[in-house]
Amino acid sequence: MSCDEKLLRRDLLRLMGCSAVGIAVAVGTGRALAEVPSRSARKLRTVMIDPGHGGLDPGAIGVSGTYEKSVTLATAHEVARLLEATGRFSVRLTRDTDVFVPLAERVERAQAAAADLFMSIHADANPNHSIRGASVYTLSEQASDAEAEDLAARENRADTVAGVDLSHHEPIVSEILYDLARRQTNNMSLRFAQNLVTELGHQVVLMNHTHRAAGFVVLKAPDVPSALVELGCLSNWSEERELRQPLYQSKLAASLVRSVNDYFERS
Numbered sequence: 001m002s003c004d005e006k007l008l009r010r011d012l013l014r015l016m017g018c019s020a021v022g023i024a025v026a027v028g029t030g031r032a033l034a035e036v037p038s039r040s041a042r043k044l045r046t047v048m049i050d051p052g053h054g055g056l057d058p059g060a061i062g063v064s065g066t067y068e069k070s071v072t073l074a075t076a077h078e079v080a081r082l083l084e085a086t087g088r089f090s091v092r093l094t095r096d097t098d099v100f101v102p103l104a105e106r107v108e109r110a111q112a113a114a115a116d117l118f119m120s121i122h123a124d125a126n127p128n129h130s131i132r133g134a135s136v137y138t139l140s141e142q143a144s145d146a147e148a149e150d151l152a153a154r155e156n157r158a159d160t161v162a163g164v165d166l167s168h169h170e171p172i173v174s175e176i177l178y179d180l181a182r183r184q185t186n187n188m189s190l191r192f193a194q195n196l197v198t199e200l201g202h203q204v205v206l207m208n209h210t211h212r213a214a215g216f217v218v219l220k221a222p223d224v225p226s227a228l229v230e231l232g233c234l235s236n237w238s239e240e241r242e243l244r245q246p247l248y249q250s251k252l253a254a255s256l257v258r259s260v261n262d263y264f265e266r267s
């Protein structure tokens, strides 16, 4: 996709009132957002890394008690460090510490930063403890399968843990134009997800049907290509042990960074 096409996509959304400000109003934050920086003025690509859960929301809890929120934050920090080391990216995190951030606010932060890419990092727990492996998800209102739908429901519950539920809010937009922009963003997200599957597959065990789709709230920005990575299953004894290890987290992070690099190199 050319730079012009990307500008067109975001300009289209801005004209429609579906810009960052539009979304902020729609999700009811009532908070003014920082002005969106002009794309042409920036050389670095902005990547928003989203460590899942945090604060009073631990996310999934592993068989020996490992919190998902800790694995996601540690891995996100490593991804950020490696991306920054390339000198090609401006890297932002939706949370930098062990704090709770509502899902819609994570989306809002990516839009306010005019992010070129959004990557949400999670680690799942499955009722079947023998299941292990990494998996990758993109947004779809129609879930690809029942398991993906259940996973999206679990991840979307993060907000209710803290007593807020913004997940039902949708941007108020003209539907036809919204769909057009959304479709372009979806295509870019699919390309990124394919990179993630390829790169993770070189390094770690993958779950069957590695790439799936469902209605994740955190992937709903119409103007920011995005994907959600489940690093593995904390419900599996050996994978939980690996996910706790900094060396394993570095291996995962390196795969994610290669995926981001590939994505922009082919843009």
Ligand SMILES: [Zn+2]
Pocket (backbone or CB within 6 Å): 052, 053, 059, 060, 068, 122, 123, 124, 155
């Ligand atoms: Zn999660």
